[in-house]
Amino acid sequence: MQENTMEKPTFTFQPTPEDISTQTGAVMVELVKVTKIYPPDVVALRNVSFTARRGEIIFLTGASGAGKSTLLKLLCRQERPTKGLIEINGTDINKLKSAATQRLRQNIGVAYQDFRLLPRQSVYQNIAMAMEVQFKSVKEIRQRVTELLDKLSLIEKRNKPAGKLSRGEQQRVVIARAVANAPPLLLADEPTGNLDSNTTLLVMGLFHELNESGSAIIIATHDKSIYEGSNHRQFELHQGEITQIT
Amino acid sequence: MLQSWGVQLMTMLTVTLSVLIFSFFFLIYTNMIHVGDKIGGELRLIVYLESELGPQQQDDLKKKITSFRKVERIVFISPEEAFAQLGKQLGTDRDVLEDLDASFLPYSVEIYPHKNLKDLTHIKEFSDYLENLPDTIKVQYGHGWVERFGYFTKLLRFVVIISGFLLILTTMFMVSSTLRLTLYARQKELKVLRYLGATNGYIEGPVLLEGFTLGVLGATSGLFALFFLFQWIKSHFSGPGLMNLFEINFLPWPYCAIILFCSVLFCTFGSLLSIRKFLKI
Ligand SMILES: Nc1ncnc2c1ncn2[C@@H]1O[C@H](COP(=O)(O)OP(=O)(O)OP(=O)(O)O)[C@@H](O)[C@H]1O
Ligand SMILES: [Mg+2]
Numbered sequence: 319m320q321e322n323t324m325e326k327p328t329f330t331f332q333p334t335p336e337d338i339s340t341q342t343g344a345v346m347v348e349l350v351k352v353t354k355i356y357p358p359d360v361v362a363l364r365n366v367s368f369t370a371r372r373g374e375i376i377f378l379t380g381a382s383g384a385g386k387s388t389l390l391k392l393l394c395r396q397e398r399p400t401k402g403l404i405e406i407n408g409t410d411i412n413k414l415k416s417a418a419t420q421r422l423r424q425n426i427g428v429a430y431q432d433f434r435l436l437p438r439q440s441v442y443q444n445i446a447m448a449m450e451v452q453f454k455s456v457k458e459i460r461q462r463v464t465e466l467l468d469k470l471s472l473i474e475k476r477n478k479p480a481g482k483l484s485r486g487e488q489q490r491v492v493i494a495r496a497v498a499n500a501p502p503l504l505l506a507d508e509p510t511g512n513l514d515s516n517t518t519l520l521v522m523g524l525f526h527e528l529n530e531s532g533s534a535i536i537i538a539t540h541d542k543s544i545y546e547g548s549n550h551r552q553f554e555l556h557q558g559e560i561t562q563i564t
Numbered sequence: 565m566l567q568s569w570g571v572q573l574m575t576m577l578t579v580t581l582s583v584l585i586f587s588f589f590f591l592i593y594t595n596m597i598h599v600g601d602k603i604g605g606e607l608r609l610i611v612y613l614e615s616e617l618g619p620q621q622q623d624d625l626k627k628k629i630t631s632f633r634k635v636e637r638i639v640f641i642s643p644e645e646a647f648a649q650l651g652k653q654l655g656t657d658r659d660v661l662e663d664l665d666a667s668f669l670p671y672s673v674e675i676y677p678h679k680n681l682k683d684l685t686h687i688k689e690f691s692d693y694l695e696n697l698p699d700t701i702k703v704q705y706g707h708g709w710v711e712r713f714g715y716f717t718k719l720l721r722f723v724v725i726i727s728g729f730l731l732i733l734t735t736m737f738m739v740s741s742t743l744r745l746t747l748y749a750r751q752k753e754l755k756v757l758r759y760l761g762a763t764n765g766y767i768e769g770p771v772l773l774e775g776f777t778l779g780v781l782g783a784t785s786g787l788f789a790l791f792f793l794f795q796w797i798k799s800h801f802s803g804p805g806l807m808n809l810f811e812i813n814f815l816p817w818p819y820c821a822i823i824l825f826c827s828v829l830f831c832t833f834g835s836l837l838s839i840r841k842f843l844k845i
Contacts, residue, residue, distance in 0.1 A: 396759065416764070416843075417763065417764070420758070420761045420762065420763045420764075421761065421763075422761070423758075423759065423760065423761030424760075424761030425761075428759065430759075434755075434756050434759065435756075436752070436753055436756060447757065448760045451757060451760050451761055451762040451763070451766050452761070453766075495760075
């Protein structure tokens with residue numbers, strides 16, 4: 319099993335004296351009254367406060383346009399909040415300089431709703447890229463990517479250009495890229511939107527495996543099948559406002 | 565990346581060409597300086613005097629000369645010394661002097677100017693000044709073309725400087741704009757890399773390496789081209805004739821090393837310029 323050989327995922331972007339992210343249950347993500355307004359006047363998030371702890375799985379639900387993607391984009395500093403505080407691992411990410419931002423991003427795996435794959439690069443290369451930017455060894459990259467391709471039943475597609483894949487296949491490539499480095503925080507935006515129920519199970523299996531090794535996972539989804547009946551916390555966004563369901 | 569190979573090659577050739585142009589002029593220039601040293605060494609102005617000068621008058625004349633221009637040395641020549649010199653110059657033909665005695669030769673002064681470009685190019689003025697001194701009958705100085713040679717060398721120095729500037733501009737500009745083109749083509753990829761947390765170093769590294777490689781390849785082939793051109797010129801223009809006077813030499817290797825180093829530096833710097841705007845997050 320993978321998690322036995324994997325190191326415990328830990329934030330490395332700003333080591334604190336006692337690295338809180340290694341303690342199960344420690345606060346990993348904290349949003350305090352966060353508002354995001356897209357210019358000129360689209361209020362995507364309104365006074366959102368929310369906490370995610372280490373080793374937790376959280377489901378974000380809500381109608382289309384409710385602000386789920388926006389919330390995830392704020393966490394990986396792809397968008398900046400208009401108001402409010404966002405702390406990750408105890409650090410205000412708004413104050414991060416360029417180099418620290420890149421280190422933060424290396425610690426967060428993101429499966430984008432719009433994929434952001436490089437269509438002309440092979441499936442293998444698209445996944446490997448996430449590890450290459452962290453200067454992982456060629457051997458380690460090959461092992462990990464092959465393992466992920468296997469787990470997501472993409473192994474025959476490994477040399478195909480990502481642009482030539484079906485939506486569902488592309489979705490799995492994005493997920494593989496996001497989990498490749500076993501990040502301490504994983505953000506998955508609509509990860510099962512294009513998948514059949516069997517493949518959904520594969521992906522959720524991968525997420526649970528990562529979670530058991532200590533990663534926190536935030537999943538934005540419409541897919542009832544993955545959150546109904548689970549004992550994980552669920553938040554609903556409604557026109558930019560957040561409410562905890564369970 | 566493959567489609568940009570043509571562009572890369574063009575850039576490298578531009579670097580090659582600018583290095584070739586610059587080092588070609590520089591080669592000529594260093595050789596001219598070399599020849600200039602040789603000519604300057606033999607160069608002297610001879611001032612023929614009305615009559616013999618006593619020690620006091622000699623000193624006065626020296627002062628007058630040096631007040632106009634500092635020179636390397638001044639030698640007073642008596643007719644006897646001039647006669648002996650003439651005999652030496654004639655060698656085996658010296659018997660033509662047999663019936664003559666030294667007194668038909670005038671007293672003279674030999675003035676050796678400093679061998680620098682400025683004094684070489686202004687030798688005419690100096691000669692005019694000497695001509696107007698009260699004791700002078702006539703002034704002679706070696707070769708009339710010394711002056712023109714001086715001017716030519718000066719012009720060449722100007723050309724060297726200009727082509728040096730062109731070298732800097734073209735290498736930096738070409739390299740940075742070529743790399744900017746390839747970076748534009750990769751813009752989407754760069755964006756994805758940034759989202760994956762690629763550091764500046766990760767993105768800069770290959771681009772710097774590319775600039776560096778372009779510099780090394782371009783400058784090396786430029787210097788090689790110069791070397792072959794040099795060989796060709798040497799084999800076609802040497803032999804008996806004027807060219808023998810100028811024994812041309814290739815650039816000494818420290819100069820080649822400096823040219824190579826600077827070109828690589830400018831290319832690398834050019835690549836750094838190209839990437840700056842792509843590093844914004
Ligand atoms: N870049 C942007 N510029 C302007 N408005 C935006 C931008 N991105 C999102 N919005 C708006 O912000 C609101 C929230 O968008 P967001 O993408 O967060 O919704 P979502 O919950 O992810 O929806 P979906 O389930 O369809 O993905 C929407 O009204 C959207 O139109
Ligand atoms: Mg969305």
